[in-house]
Amino acid sequence: MAYLPYTEEDRQTMLALLGIPSVDALFEDIPQAARLDRPLNLPPALAEMELQSHLAALAGKNRSTVDMPSFLGAGYYDRYVPAAVGALASRGEFATAYTPYQPELSQGTLAAIFEFQTMIAGLTGTAAAQASMYDGASAVGEAALLALAHTRRPRVVVARGVHPDSRAVAKTYVTARGGKLTVVDELADLEQALGEDVAAVIWQYPDMLGGVNGMIGAVERAHHAGALAVVAADPVALALLTPPGAVGADVVVGEGQPLGNRLGYGGPTLGFFAVTTPLIRKLPGRLVGETVDGQGRRGFVLTLQAREQHIRREKATSNICSNHSLNALQATIYLALLGPRGLQQVASRSAATAHYLAERLEAVGLVRVPAGVPFLYEFAVRVPGSVADLNRHLLQAGIIGGFELGRWEPAWDGLWQLAVSERRTRAECDRLVEEVRQWMSR
Amino acid sequence: MDVPLIFERSRAGRRGVVLPPPENGWVNPEAWLPPELVRTAPLGLPEVSEQDVVRHYTQLSTLNYGVDTGFYPLGSCTMKYNPKVNDWAAGLAGFADLHPLQPEETVQGVLTLLAELEGGLAEIAGMDAVTLQPAAGAHGELTGILMIKAYLAARGDPRTTVLVPDSAHGTNPATATMAGFQVREVPSNARGGVDVGALRHALGPDTAALMLTNPNTLGLFEEDILEIADLVHAAGGLLYYDGANANAILGRVRPGDMGFDVVHLNLHKTFSTPHGGGGPGSGPVGVKAPLAPFLPGPRLVKQNGGWGWNYRLPQSIGKVRSYYGNVGVLVRAYAYLRAQGAAGLREVADMAVLNANYLLARLGPQYQTAIARRPVKHEFVISAVPQKHRGARALDIAKRLIDYGYYPPTVYFPLVVEEAMMVEPTETESKETLDRFADAMLAIDREIDASPELLAEAPHGTVVSRMDEARAARQPRLVWETSPRPGEARGNQGGH
Structure with a gap:
């Protein structure tokens, strides 16, 4: 009976006020035939002391990125999170609050979301960002829906270089609305795939193979066809890269995990969603705006709520209600701590080590794919042999190797995706390369 | 005071955290990127120290109200205690x-x-x-x-x-x-x-x-x-x-x-x-x-x-x-x-339902549910129509509850009830908390006739009072801008 504050006396007093002998009287409107006439079949309750041991044992059965250097990426990066992020975001006033519907008691959450919106709009080069989405993939899906609704066209074109989970969610969402999704391999194929029925072109920046070169061309071609240009961007890469909004992208979305959120086996993280001015009233989800109170003091409120499900019901831009506010708060605190120089250094330090690793791997005979394309801290190489086997070899050596891209996409068979965060050292890269060399000469 | 923003603490050159340099020293992105892909636009992030960040977000947290702060009877949201x-x-x-x-x-x-x-x-x-x-x-x-x-x-x-x-x-x-x-x-x-x-x-x-x-x-x-x-x-x-x-x-x-x-x-x-x-x-x-x-x-x-x-x-x-x-x-x-285990979960439901029924009974004839009386489950919806006839709307009662130290119930939902106030106490609140909340609701009901301005102007002690939501929607300001718009002088920046 955890977390219940009752004494037997309390219970009797309360029942007496209601004039009933037991709580059962309050459940008599449940039809007899539906009632559960046995205890739920669940494991026995644990006291907190036992619970801690049990959970620590379960956690101990996992080997984390703290235990081993990891070269995995694909939107989620093993980045350094300053201690202040967790210390501040876990304060009960933030963590145990509800959606800020009562602004007088929610200025903390509201001001932080307003800061988040400002930071994301700045990073992406757009006019405005909303308060957060569930993750990068669902943000891509919602961006596709925004485009269908805005253009009243039925088809979305997505690049193969977009994260397969994002593509898959876009497909689920678009087909649910009766639309279609077409995949194109590269920029050269885009022209042919475009037509008057295309609502949006979705591009990733950097793409799944680490390439950054296609985005500007994709935006131009999308606009030429009268479609919206949607770019799914890595937020840390934007510290160094031309922001999509600056070259005309209409919607910029992305996975926000790299901004001060721990990997968490894939969630909860956050998605971000930013747009140009004409699309602000088409945004899904919550939006915070600045205003004043009766005495002229600046404060913040949820605004433009006529887009949302609790007002518009079946005519809402999306069904999203709960978002990932606490994760967005972590991102906000992270960006404040890092500042412009710090964020550039995170990207730059990662890129410097990644380029070192790429050169060393090429020196032992692995070929980067696609050859010669500029990249930052994530890239792909072709492995002579089984990528799975190579990763098993590395795991035995205490290294979490890169991702076997062929598991997701036949076109990527034999490709190994490597990501290098600022936490990776040259010594760890050297160890990786040495193990690769040994595996190749096995 | 104005609610503060981190950007207003920014000072060019100030740093929060510093990264160690790469082992070969810092490299300019031009080494890896073609010129058109090298960012020239500013990032728009604040430049602040770690202590600035800690104080700012600690201050913001004090402008919030969570389950850890106090009673949060927000209907349909089940704001129960979150175990540490x-x-x-x-x-x-x-x-x-x-x-x-x-x-x-x-x-x-x-x-x-x-x-x-x-x-x-x-x-x-x-x-x-x-x-x-x-x-x-x-x-x-x-x-x-x-x-x-x-x-x-x-x-x-x-x-x-x-x-x-x-x-x-x-x-x-x-x-x-x-x-x-x-x-x-x-x-x-x-x-x-x-x-x-x-x-x-x-x-x-x-x-x-x-x-x-x-x-x-x-x-x-x-x-x-x-x-x-x-x-x-x-x-x-x-x-x-x-x-x-x-x-x-x-x-x-x-x-x-x-x-x-x-x-x-x-x-x-x-x-x-x-x-x-x-x-x-x-x-x-x-x-x-x-x-x-x-x-x-x-x-x-x-x-x-x-x-x-x-x-x-x-x-x-x-x-x-x-x-x-x-x-x-x-x-x-x-x-x-x-x-919880099986018995604990059943006890959760039992006490959530007992709490809701007890609180509803404690509210007495002053606050009636809109629908014919029968036992409720974990929450109930009262209609503030009688209070409205006496000059106070559900929103006014909700705002006045803030003065008494509570997060207000959900108001104006569900849509089928006029002047709806949806109250969900949850099972983790004690009888004393429910009694105090009921007393506050009854006191507010008396205030409607005795001192209606207390409701009309509520809440009183919060960092901001009722916000101009129409203005927020009419002229949306969704990001912070460095300079105020013409005719909009900024007040005291507060706290720093």
């Missing part, structure tokens, strides 16, 4: 520092936890299979309704309409639209339940599903649920359970036993995971066996003596998010499940 051991568990490196693409042999502990949680939720809901992927209640709804769509299509019986009661959460009709359905509303009857006659009339060969919250948003149990289930099934449709109010029925009755085919549960409500100022939540979906092939991928499977992910799901609706779910939330829900 759950946060502790979710923060363990063995859960929090796992990359989603790690080899399965390195994550057997977390996969075991997820499998156990799937099983526990299936038992609680009376379902055959569960996916933990949906990130929130509305996301669970979308997943569930898409599965119903796929199931009907596979049966060769595609249908176009989803029915929702007029008392439903807004997410229900919004979800149905998102899933490509027409929405048809079903009216409530005088006892606050679904009008079965109207339902009969609305059902037809186009009906894909009826979405129902039970107990509903009035806090009332659908007494006719078995008949409703039979009617929907006889018409060839399916029954969807919105689990927003599942806290009221734990261990007493299961959606599966009431005839529901698909269920979502809100772990951030019923399973005590913190709301985070709006999220993250988690909305696992359970289904009866015939719908299991349509669950989103990947699915947990036992293989070679361990747990792994199965992506080969030919009939699946596809993916609804990246990777596997909000694992950090799922760890907390699992911890809660293990702390």
Whole structure:
């Protein structure tokens, strides 16, 4: 009976006020035939002391990125999170609050979301960002829906270089609305795939193979066809890269995990969603705006709520209600701590080590794919042999190797995706390369 | 004071954290990027010290109110106590520092936890299979309704309409639209339940599903649920359970036993995971066996003596998010499940319902429910129409409650009740808290006649008073700008 504050006396007093002998009287409107006439079949309750041991044992059965250097990426990066992020975001006033519907008691959450919106709009080069989405993939899906609704066209074109989970969610969402999704391999194929029925072109920046070169061309071609240009961007890469909004992208979305959120086996993280001015009233989800109170003091409120499900019901831009506010708060605190120089250094330090690793791997005979394309801290190489086997070899050596891209996409068979965060050292890269060399000469 | 913003603390050149240089020194991005891809636009981030950051966000936190602060009887949101051991568990490196693409042999502990949680939720809901992927209640709804769509299509019986009661959460009709359905509303009857006659009339060969919250948003149990289930099934449709109010029925009755085919549960409500100022939540979906092939991928499977992910799901609706779910939330829900056990969960429902009925009784004749009196479940909806006739609206009462130290109940929802105030005390509040809250409500009722200005001007002690929401919508300012607009002088910047 955890977390219940009752004494037997309390219970009797309360029942007496209601004039009933037991709580059962309050459940008599449940039809007899539906009632559960046995205890739920669940494991026995644990006291907190036992619970801690049990959970620590379960956690101990996992080997984390703290235990081993990891070269995995694909939107989620093993980045350094300053201690202040967790210390501040876990304060009960933030963590145990509800959606800020009562602004007088929610200025903390509201001001932080307003800061988040400002930071994301700045990073992406757009006019405005909303308060957060569930993750990068669902943000891509919602961006596709925004485009269908805005253009009243039925088809979305997505690049193969977009994260397969994002593509898959876009497909689920678009087909649910009766639309279609077409995949194109590269920029050269885009022209042919475009037509008057295309609502949006979705591009990733950097793409799944680490390439950054296609985005500007994709935006131009999308606009030429009268479609919206949607770019799914890595937020840390934007510290160094031309922001999509600056070259005309209409919607910029992305996975926000790299901004001060721990990997968490894939969630909860956050998605971000930013747009140009004409699309602000088409945004899904919550939006915070600045205003004043009766005495002229600046404060913040949820605004433009006529887009949302609790007002518009079946005519809402999306069904999203709960978002990932606490994760967005972590991102906000992270960006404040890092500042412009710090964020550039995170990207730059990662890129410097990644380029070192790429050169060393090429020196032992692995070929980067696609050859010669500029990249930052994530890239792909072709492995002579089984990528799975190579990763098993590395795991035995205490290294979490890169991702076997062929598991997701036949076109990527034999490709190994490597990501290098600022936490990776040259010594760890050297160890990786040495193990690769040994595996190749096995 | 104005509510402060971090940007206003910025000072060029100030640093929060500093990174060690790369082993070969700093390199300009021109080394890796063609000129047109090198960023020239400023990042727009503040330049502040770590202590600036700590003080700023600590100050902002004091402008908030959470369950840790005090009583939060926000109807339909189940703002129960969030146990700290759950946060502790979710923060363990063995859960929090796992990359989603790690080899399965390195994550057997977390996969075991997820499998156990799937099983526990299936038992609680009376379902055959569960996916933990949906990130929130509305996301669970979308997943569930898409599965119903796929199931009907596979049966060769595609249908176009989803029915929702007029008392439903807004997410229900919004979800149905998102899933490509027409929405048809079903009216409530005088006892606050679904009008079965109207339902009969609305059902037809186009009906894909009826979405129902039970107990509903009035806090009332659908007494006719078995008949409703039979009617929907006889018409060839399916029954969807919105689990927003599942806290009221734990261990007493299961959606599966009431005839529901698909269920979502809100772990951030019923399973005590913190709301985070709006999220993250988690909305696992359970289904009866015939719908299991349509669950989103990947699915947990036992293989070679361990747990792994199965992506080969030919009939699946596809993916609804990246990777596997909000694992950090799922760890907390699992911890809660293990702390309660079967008897504890039933006690949760019992006390949540007793608390709601006791509080309603304590409010006396001053605050009446809009619907004919019968026992409520975990929450109730009073109508402030009598107070409105005396000059105070539900909103005024809500704002005045802030002065008494409480977070106000949900107001103006459900839409079927005029001047609605929806109160959900939850089981983790003591009798003393309920008594004090009831006393505050009764005192406010007296103030309506004695000193109405106290209500009209409330709240009084907060950092800001009532906000000009019309202005926020008319001239949207959604990002911070360095200089005020003409004619808009900034006040005291406050706090620094």
